[in-house]
Amino acid sequence: MNFALIGAAGYIAPRHMQAIKDTGNDLVAAYDINDSVGIIDSISTNCSFFTEFEYFLEHAWRLKRQGERAIDHWVVCSPNHLHSAHITAGLHLDCDVICEKPLVSTPAQLDELRQVEQATGRRVYSIMQLRHHPAIHELRDKVLAEQRDGQYEVELTYITARGPWYLASWKGDSRKSFGVMSEIGIHFFDMLHVIFGELKRMELHHHDERKAAGFLEYEKARVRWFLSIDAEDLPARLRGHHSTFRSITCDGEEFEFSSGFTDLHTVSYREILAGRGFGIETVRHCLETVYALGQATPEAPRVDEAHPQLAAVLAAQDALAASQR
Incomplete structure (x- = not known):
């Protein structure tokens, strides 16, 4: 073709x-x-x-x-x-x-x-290539097999370091990229829906041009999430060695999936050409989630709903504000 x-x-x-x-x-x-x-x-x-x-x-x-x-x-x-x-x-x-x-x-x-x-x-x-990632299949299968009544406690962390070029490009213009939640986060909101069911409640805790954090409650999970393009947010053991960190913990068990992305576009194409692609209605939910978060006003989180890295972000924000007074 x-x-x-x-x-x-x-x-x-x-x-x-x-x-x-x-x-x-x-x-x-x-x-x-x-x-x-x-x-x-x-x-x-x-x-x-x-x-x-x-x-x-x-x-x-x-x-x-x-x-x-x-x-x-x-x-x-x-x-x-x-x-x-x-x-x-x-x-x-x-x-x-x-x-x-x-x-x-x-x-x-x-x-x-x-x-x-x-x-x-x-x-x-x-293209929603994360749906084809083996680690995501493993977590989805775990949730389906356990058939538990209560909700999982989940932490999602995605940090992909970007240099100054990023904010100077169209990606750094929210009128063109629709912001960091849309540009780097939409795959993950799609993944959470696939694994944990319908979204019931959302809160936005922080949002700027480089990072965002919040809380999402699904049928089967309470999710604290953090997205960033700031290299300073990478785990100390990775700085200077790797530019990307992707992690999900589910009730304390980590499903780390920083690797395994190289051929997922080819897998996606094979699925599309076989008639199994992800159409408009399949991905509507994640776009609606990102759109709603983009319209939300950040609010102070409850203690049990804040991502662990949020405290450092808010502290740095307060320190900067204080220095500019």
């Missing part, structure tokens, strides 16, 4: 390109406003490339008129605030669309995409 990709110069695009190649398909067209896309040659030397969207779209329509060269799948790896427009363009080109998370920024935009799906007869699939 023929694939076209939007956002070819971005951080995540090479994983999509490799997944296209690994599943035996062809990348035939790509677009990005930046031209640092030499990685394409390792995937295909016959991929047309454009730096202006209008020319890219015109090329896609031309291929559509040529029958066997028509694009089958339209891949969206562009900045988050452009997803809705780029997904819609792909659907109207009679393509199924594969999009990086988050699909869009609001539940209302999801409803609009659903209408376009129905009008075109095509589908939108979100």
Whole structure:
């Protein structure tokens, strides 16, 4: 099958390109406003490339008129605030669309995409690769097997160190990325729903451009969560050696899953092409969670609902405020 990709110069695009190649398909067209896309040659030397969207779209329509060269799948790896427009363009080109998370920024935009799906007869699939991670399967199976009446006590910690470039890029602009909870957290809110059931209550305890923390109560779990792009939040044993730390503890038992992410996009593609992709309604709940948290006002946590790392964050915040008086 023929694939076209939007956002070819971005951080995540090479994983999509490799997944296209690994599943035996062809990348035939790509677009990005930046031209640092030499990685394409390792995937295909016959991929047309454009730096202006209008020319890219015109090329896609031309291929559509040529029958066997028509694009089958339209891949969206562009900045988050452009997803809705780029997904819609792909659907109207009679393509199924594969999009990086988050699909869009609001539940209302999801409803609009659903209408376009129905009008075109095509589908939108979100990449939620964490659902394919072995450690997550292990924890889900544990919860299903135990069938306990009470709730689990869960701590979720995700720290992925990012340098100054991050805040200088579109990712650091909340109008484009929708903030750190959406950009790095939406996978984890999706995972929590899959493992622990429906969300019953939420609280936001802290939120700034580099980190966020809060509490979520699900059917089967009480979850204290912490997300950060600040290297200072990494465990001391990892600083200077690793830039990422992902951990879930469930009743004190740790399910550490910092590794095992390298080929999950390829797994995701195989599932999508086999008809088992994650569509709009499947991922609606996690987008609704992120949207609601984004609208919330941070509040002081109860002692048993605060993530352990929150105290240090709030102390640093108070110290900074005091120094600026």
